[in-house]
Amino acid sequence: MDQIAPKAKPHEELAAILGPEMAEVDGLIRARMASDNAPRIPEITAHLVEAGGKRLRPLLTLAAARLCGYSGPYHVHLAATVEFIHTATLLHDDVVDESAQRRGRPTANLMWDNKSSVLVGDYLFSRSFQLMVETGSLRVLDILANASATIAEGEVLQLTAAQDLATDEAIYLQVVRGKTAALFAAATEVGGVIAGADEAWVTALHAYGDALGISFQIVDDLLDYGGSSTSLGKNTGDDFRERKLTLPVIKAVALADTKERAFWSRVIEDGDQRSGDLEQAMEIMHQHGTLEATRAEAVLWANKAKAALDDLPQGEIRGLLAGLADYVVSRVK
């Protein structure tokens, strides 16, 4: 499980191998994002579709189905489904976080209004639901219904855990599972289920998606304290300003002396943030090594993701899924 440093990014290689199916997914997404009746809907959804993004979740579904030898048409529906659920949660997240940028573009809540973001999110969620019903698989519906509930629970938990220094690593993990890993895990799992794969494979796909999602989110939270604004389309320090308790801060709070605890209490709990506070937070986290410790945790989950792949058939797809886990953590040095 050494680090691999691939020339092309693994998700780009996956996208190339799964090119024709990804094109079908894109076509289905465009077709189902439309609405004849409410012209505001295609305006907003076009804004989101054009922004692109890596389409990581649909790629995971297609890869899982291919890995399990699926030859039917419904992995395309499921790939579009998970992208719709993801896009719906982004629309609602941007309302909740009062975000101004997403994927380097102004957010829909800024371009239109919060009302449109709430309702178009609901519309996309309903459309995702229609797509999965079309697969005719009750098991797939069950997995995605449970994932949806876990996502919503995780988002509410994140809301109440913010600004609360009592938030510990266990709560953080629950939030991360909800906001990110639940959909990653469902995306890979349904790929196996629709292929009629053995239970051991389905379990392995779920475990891979779960661990990959956790690693991905930990890295995302870490980048918020060190990534560059241009590569993320998101400003460094957003979580700090929103008083979110993410792993680097949680670890620093756990190690804080009296003076540091007073600092965290002022900036996170009281929300009394002054010029230079973000820099001081970074300094404290560097001193305690919590940014490095957070990266180590991300590597640990990436390794768990790779280990889960052992139960799945060897080959190019499996190799790229392993490479993807390495790539996720390679985003932070």
Add this chain to the structure above:
Amino acid sequence: MDQIAPKAKPHEELAAILGPEMAEVDGLIRARMASDNAPRIPEITAHLVEAGGKRLRPLLTLAAARLCGYSGPYHVHLAATVEFIHTATLLHDDVVDESAQRRGRPTANLMWDNKSSVLVGDYLFSRSFQLMVETGSLRVLDILANASATIAEGEVLQLTAAQDLATDEAIYLQVVRGKTAALFAAATEVGGVIAGADEAWVTALHAYGDALGISFQIVDDLLDYGGSSTSLGKNTGDDFRERKLTLPVIKAVALADTKERAFWSRVIEDGDQRSGDLEQAMEIMHQHGTLEATRAEAVLWANKAKAALDDLPQGEIRGLLAGLADYVVSRVK
């Protein structure tokens, strides 16, 4: 199809006849509204459950299933499902409308915040989705997925149609079908489907719910210009202040002379509302008889609802469903 003036309200009689099943629905709603992981969720959902409401939609599902001779357990799941979808849309509506009161109590967005209302609405929608998956009926899932999409489309359409004097009766009907009738129609239809009823019965149940929902919403919109604040838990004139184009206004705009058109343009399109404007709007609508014409439309839809019942088995339940259609329009004189 004369007006009936029943002693007990028909939905109260239905609730009495279906008492044990309604108790099961209430129990299921309470159990599934909970969340072990995010304590904010039960706080908000308890606030909504305690507020009560008529539980009209679950009652319709139970009544439809009983009417079609169903003896299994899943009408209870479906009744809870439609109430969850309804409650989720109320939470999101209150955010979109910036409402302060619902069922005579402060709204969740006022008691907590918009963020919680958005996310807890998402949670309830996911929970409804889990409940319907448990029924194991793909047809039911299909009906409810389509209804959900129609609801979201209707809400977006309402948002863009507001403040636009070009909104005509056809657009209004589409909005009403989305925001209200789609869920009424799905509620009655799935009751028949879960009972394995004949297609003719299922079609009749859908038609009944659709027409009842349209009548119900027209009356609601009419009450906004004439109901009393205490009985509605909602202040008269809300739609006017929110610049919503509802049927009495749409009819008045269609009949407006130049001076009246300037008035509507100022208060609805420009949103320049002054003291006395609501009274003047009422005066104009009375002069053109649009409030009376709106009531006539509601009666027409109530009669359509009753006519749809002709294809269904005679008896106490059918009589009460007919009575309910009359009761809906009896709310306005």
